[in-house]
Amino acid sequence: MAQVINEMDVPSHSFVFHGTGERYFLICVVNVLLTIITLGIYLPWALMKCKRYLYANMEVNGQRFSYGITGGNVFVSCLVFVFFYFAILMTVSADMPLVGCILTLLLLVLLIFMAAKGLRYQALMTSLNGVRFSFNCSMKGFWWVTFFLPILMALGMGTVFFISTKMLHANSSSSVIISVVLMTIVGIVSIGIFNGALYSLVMSFLWSNTSFGIHRFKVKLDTTYCIKYAILAFLALLPFLAVAGYIIFDQILNEYDSSVYANDDIENLQQFMEMQRKMIIAQLIYYFGIAVSTSYLTVSLRNHFMSNLSLNDGRIRFRSTLTYHGMLYRMC
Known part of the structure; x- marks a missing residue:
């Protein structure tokens, strides 16, 4: 995971998690039962109990984190x-x-x-x-980064998409195909710019206003890098969408044909079972594509963020050893 590297003393210290999946699963089961019994009232205490378990079992350089927020x-x-x-x-x-x-x-x-x-x-x-850690920022800056900036970026993305649709013409089948391809490219680039730029600006703002004791964190992310990998992550999803879409479209055509030519209930039942099987396959392909895209984006942005995060004027630096296949394995 993450390692803290002290440039003055050279040694590195790994974050070590001492908890177990079995223990955490048991805590979650008890929390779910208590939340159901209390009609949701216990939910804040359940969330804080899970969070305290994670913090209390996270260690770096022989010291463990402490988390003091209660459900109340x-x-x-x-x-x-x-x-x-x-x-x-x-x-x-x-x-x-x-x-x-x-x-x-x-x-x-x-x-x-x-x-x-x-x-x-x-x-x-x-x-x-x-x-203790600390977070201090101006409300003006917080409003800008978390509210006004996303709205303005979304409006800008919508405006670009709207103008693009007006500029394209669909006078023939070939022009329709070209228009669809161009609109897809515009959509992918727009979404990549939105996600990448917003991640870069929000994370830079939040962590630049966070401190540990008397030392402030510093981070300067490359917005172009974030946009690039946001676009690549979306592109990684497209093949899975294409395959899942083809299966569903083919099934719709088969369903239409069967509704015209089917003669008995047994044949209808067989076709229904086949339709369900293909729909499940299409959903699994789609969900796997989501996992691949999400893991690629998460690992790319996380590793970039950690490698650019520093503390105490750069004397303490961080890096992440999270891998794509490791993240994908845990998501699946």
Whole structure:
């Protein structure tokens, strides 16, 4: 996984996880049962219990992390969200759209504010060897990175896509094919730019405002690199989509033919079973493609992020040894 490299003393220290899958699975089972019994009330405590187990079993250089947030802290935040949610539903059912819009805006502002304060609180309640983490940022910058910037990028992507559709013409079968290919390219590039640029900007902002004790983290990601691998990850998904789409399309044609020529119930049942089998195969191919694409994107961006993360003015650096096949194996 990740290793901390001290440039002054040369030695490296690996992050070591001492937990077991069996123990974590048992904790999750108990948490699910308690959440069901309490009709969801126990969910904040369940989430924090899982998180504390992961932190308490993570070690670096002989020291383990400590995570002090309790379920009660999260429960209060959940109550506030539930209150606003039901208030909005009541205003909508009472035919008061103006009040509903105002409450929705207030909820949005509250969620952004709670997200910023929540990151700060989580950092303060996380420590290593008695030294606490911290997260300090301006609300203006947090709003820009987490709300306004994604909206502007999405609007820009939609505008480019809309202009592209207006510029292309479908006067013949060949022009239709060319238009579809060009629109696919525009869509892939647009999604890659959106995902890659947003990842680079958000991660740089969050970690540049995070500190460990008196030392601040520094990270400078290459936006072009992130966009490149976001596009490649989407391209890796296309062959699986093509195969799954071909299977489904072929099955639809067969289903149409069978509806015209089928004569008895036995033949209909056989065709139905065959259709179900092909649909399952198409779904498995699609899900495997998602796993391949996601693992490729996750590993590429994670390794790039870790290699550019530093602490204490570059004296402590990080690197990740996560591999594509290792990530894919765990996802499948």
